[in-house]
Amino acid sequence: MQKSRLNNKTILITGGTGFFGQKFTEAILNNLKPKKVIIFSRDEFKQYEMALKFKKYEKKLRFFLGDIRDLKRLITAFEDVHFVIHAAALKQVPAAEYNPIEFIKTNIIGAQNIIEASLNTGVEKVLAISTDKAVTPINLYGATKLCSDKLFVAANNYVGKKKISFSVIRYGNVVGSRGSVIPFFSSIANKNVFPITDKKMTRFWITSEEAIDLVLWALKYSKGGEIFVPKIPSFRIIDLAKALNPKAKLEIVGIRQGEKIHEDLIAKSEAINLYDLGKYYCILNYNIQFKSKNYKIKNIKKISSDFFYNSSSNSQFLDVNQIKKKLYLKY
Numbered sequence: 001m002q003k004s005r006l007n008n009k010t011i012l013i014t015g016g017t018g019f020f021g022q023k024f025t026e027a028i029l030n031n032l033k034p035k036k037v038i039i040f041s042r043d044e045f046k047q048y049e050m051a052l053k054f055k056k057y058e059k060k061l062r063f064f065l066g067d068i069r070d071l072k073r074l075i076t077a078f079e080d081v082h083f084v085i086h087a088a089a090l091k092q093v094p095a096a097e098y099n100p101i102e103f104i105k106t107n108i109i110g111a112q113n114i115i116e117a118s119l120n121t122g123v124e125k126v127l128a129i130s131t132d133k134a135v136t137p138i139n140l141y142g143a144t145k146l147c148s149d150k151l152f153v154a155a156n157n158y159v160g161k162k163k164i165s166f167s168v169i170r171y172g173n174v175v176g177s178r179g180s181v182i183p184f185f186s187s188i189a190n191k192n193v194f195p196i197t198d199k200k201m202t203r204f205w206i207t208s209e210e211a212i213d214l215v216l217w218a219l220k221y222s223k224g225g226e227i228f229v230p231k232i233p234s235f236r237i238i239d240l241a242k243a244l245n246p247k248a249k250l251e252i253v254g255i256r257q258g259e260k261i262h263e264d265l266i267a268k269s270e271a272i273n274l275y276d277l278g279k280y281y282c283i284l285n286y287n288i289q290f291k292s293k294n295y296k297i298k299n300i301k302k303i304s305s306d307f308f309y310n311s312s313s314n315s316q317f318l319d320v321n322q323i324k325k326k327l328y329l330k331y
Contacts, residue, residue: 025050119162132263153168206230274303
């Protein structure tokens with residue numbers, strides 16, 4: 001794991017009992033030397049389970065019950081915090097269509113509360129975790145995350161003399177995370193039928209380790225106003241099914257409401273201010289001047305304005321054997 005600015009610092013993770021929050025907490029406690037890690041979330045039972053899981057780190061780990069809809073609670077929680085990783089969100093696409101106002105309250109108003117609480121305390125840096133669904137959104141969940149991203153990027157306009165920055169990390173579902181296709185397919189791998197929404201469907205592949213590395217890199221180098229996107233491979237859903245059970249029948253069940261055939265991580269309209277940082281892409285707000293020295297990378301390239309990053313047109317695809325290897329399956 002790369003060196004980090006987290007040593008002897010206090011970091012707070014909203015939605016910290018979720019898949020990413022637990023993986024990130026484990027990684028930094030095992031490999032780095034943070035002063036304190038604060039888990040901010042609504043579920044007291046998940047906090048209890050997490051406390052048992054990380055009992056050997058109880059002197060460094062704190063749990064804060066609260067909702068990001070509650071600005072006063074956030075302000076209390078953010079006191080003496082250096083870095084905030086904002087991973088809390090409502091995420092289920094069908095639930096968003098049926099309960100739109102609840103997603104707006106959490107994903108949009110909650111995001112603004114994170115910004116205001118950070119500006120009113122001593123926070124140095126905020127990284128918001130976003131999603132591919134925020135790119136050219138076709139469902140309400142994606143639309144709320146697009147609004148959230150806009151809020152965090154624009155927040156840099158209001159920092160004044162405060163030493164604080166706001167940036168965004170964007171990627172698709174992490175391999176193995178709750179709600180992603182791999183755990184679902186794995187759970188039915190011993191059956192003879194895989195339900196496939198569309199044979200053409202593709203997705204990006206990112207591991208929790210890659211997501212964590214990106215967050216740590218951004219904590220070190222982000223200056224504010226960036227949206228960072230990792231360069232990651234794609235895979236075909238039918239190849240994932242073949243990797244898990246090559247003998248299973250593929251049953252086409254049709255696309256679900258609000259679901260895309262392919263994922264987008266960078267829209268063509270965003271390429272006007274897009275830079276290639278080697279392992280990552282960086283989308284800058286239109287009013288921010290790019291400075292290559294900020295990122296300590298040689299040969300940074302400005303990307304063509306007609307570029308877009310879609311899982312179907314990706315230059316890197318995993319085949320069945322590569323998927324098996326990544327899933328630690330036998331050939």
